[in-house]
Amino acid sequence: MHIDLSTLPQQLVNGATLGGMYALVALGYTLVYGILLMINFAHSEMFMSGAYFGLLYLNILKKIPVLTNSATGIVILYVLVFILATASTGVVGMLTERFAYRPLRNAPRLAPLISAIGVSLLLQNAALLWISSSSIPFPLLFKVRSFKIGSASVSTMQLLIIVASLVLLALLDTFVAKTKLGKAMRATSQDREAAGLMGVNINSVIALTFFIGPALGGAAGMLSGMYYGNVKYNMGFIPGMKSFTAAVIGGIGNLRGAMLGGFILGFIEAIAAGFISTGYKDVIAFFILILVLIFKPGGLLGESVVEKV
């Protein structure tokens, strides 16, 4: 096998870009799992929804001339689109929780999982049937430049993704650690009933979780749409699976673990795609997932949980 190490810095840059996106999506899985002990199978569709909402708002808002005339206008335009798309995806997440998961809160564990698969099918096919079955280009109104750091070339798009994801990760971390609502979330994930007895409104905390998680997933989806330049109805499946792997690597239920896992997986994948084979690129994450679950099911930062009676 021929290994050319001179491309390593480039792979690291690519890895950080991917990692940022995976970390954002992984947080959604981990937040929901931490609170409801449920894998939100429909989370990959939040990624997809974010990209579609981004496209929708961009096409609406770019008709306002003020926002496209100047460089500042374009920056404001994208920030607005980003906020709107993220919030809309969050609302979709809350709706799925309200209608698909809340009725099943006390049901056996298989039930919400099957319901989540149903939501995933529903959203994916809604996008397929009512929007488009082929990929739609995601317009970029600014020119992507790239500059060199050492031997690696970094595009403004990559930089944007890395910065945006780091900012969002920091915001979430502060929110959960410092605010009262964050405290309520942590309490709910520790013991839902006890938290309820202490005056935490469990339903609103869960709804909030289902806003934040999907919103972050949607943010990653929109960034991915901008990065790859197109959106498609099934674009969420593979990143969703990989981000789930990232959440498991870090220890599912653990926020910083998900962030760490996202970046680790991004680096591994970029390096593996660069040095091993692109055909099996998507398999690597699945293999890592299986290996981690077998040898360290608690993940890197998670505690090992003993099955309670």
Add this chain to the structure above:
Amino acid sequence: MMSKQTKPAAQQIAKSRTLSKRQVIMYAVLAVAVVGGPLYFQSIGNAFLVHICALIGIYVLLSLGLNIVVGYAGLLDLGYIAFYGMGAYVGVLLGLVFQHLVGGPNSALAGYSYWILLIPAALAGAMTGLALGTPVLRLRGDYLAIVTLGFGEIVRIALQNNFLGLTNGAAGLPRVGEVIVPAAGQKWVYLHLSTATFTFSKDLFWYFVIVLLCLLAIFVIRRLDNSRLGRAWVAMREDEVAAAASGINIMKTKLWAFSLGAMWGGIAGITYAYWIGFISPESFNFMESVLVVCMVVLGGMGSIPGVILGATIIAGLPEIIRYLAQSPLLSNVLTAQQATAVGNYRYLLFGGMMVVMMALRPQGIIPSTRRAHELTNVPSVIEEENEALWEAEHKSETPRSL
């Protein structure tokens, strides 16, 4: 507390062995429909409907197999289609080897390859199940779902990337069946019942093979359900810790469920491959796995009549609607395009159906009595007993006077 409901076991078994008059009539009607339906379709020259019947049969076989894993053992397997694919590819590849050994596709023996390879393909499915199950069955339910999904994808991607140079990549194994199975006119392993007006077609032949396999599956699965292993599955599904404490080897019980389920996947796989005569990785994608899960959930987890009905509805309905739109019956009401649209909407409908079913009727259309009890949130016996105990203890407690 439970004693009111429990009848002597012998009496219960005796009751389940004798059929009521209504059941006899029902089974007779079903048998006539299953045997006579496709024969009738063929006699009116409608080969397409025969094809659909055989396809439904394949899905019935798959969902019966998955039902062992999901319905009986309570393990959600989202990569079940990998075993189906394994059976198909192993069947076709071994078929080529077999053909080479007996002296080419034109030899008299070559026509028997399906029958000879049925058991190896079933074993290939079961072994794959065992190989995957051994490391991953220690995981909790929801992790298991994701890992099996990952495994299904690994198998599909490996097939697509021409794994070990065997699978011919995304192009599939082209019309291999045509090579393995002797062409028309040559000595053929099945009956030639053809008359001037009626042809016992290839689809019809495979339809009956599939029906026989389904009957075998039903027989085996019913026997399993009533066996020690079947009862261990139920115990494990209801409470793993309690089952382990009662002396059930959890790993072994799960592995049995996993590999027995996978075995039927392998059988369905080789049958599909030899019937259609062409396989490609795209036939074994994640959506197919989800479809089979839908069939089991819709019909009723753990219920044999349920999953058969579920498979018939989900596999048959879109095709039948599409067919009816072309027939004089509905062509005035529904254009061909609209009918195709109905077919396209099926995944959307199935998605919605899974959500609605879980909320309103998690036990499925024809529920298994036991599973219905578990799924519809009745307070568990343990909780009731605990409450009763607590009350009893506190009643007898005399208030302490200080």
